[in-house]
Amino acid sequence: DYRYTEGDAWHYRFFVPHNTSRLVDLFGGAKYFAQELDTFFVRSRDWPTITIPNPYYWAGNEHNLFSVWQFHYANRSDLT
Numbered sequence: 001d002y003r004y005t006e007g008d009a010w011h012y013r014f015f016v017p018h019n020t021s022r023l024v025d026l027f028g029g030a031k032y033f034a035q036e037l038d039t040f041f042v043r044s045r046d047w048p049t050i051t052i053p054n055p056y057y058w059a060g061n062e063h064n065l066f067s068v069w070q071f072h073y074a075n076r077s078d079l080t
Helices: 011-012 020-026 030-045 068-074
Strands: none
Touching: 011 030, 020 030, 020 068, 030 068
């Protein structure tokens, strides 16, 4: 998508490292946040390449580095 740089809506959707607690609230609570974050990771497994443009989690993309630890904010550290 030409409107984004080095990512897409899925990548930037979770990139609020300065206020993750509020981000969880905006998703409607911890349960829904964890579900969406899990979807972000699960769908990345089916992507045929490790290069961009991967529309889901990509460990080599800076704004995705924090995503794996965000499960903690949804009380689901077991998914980290």
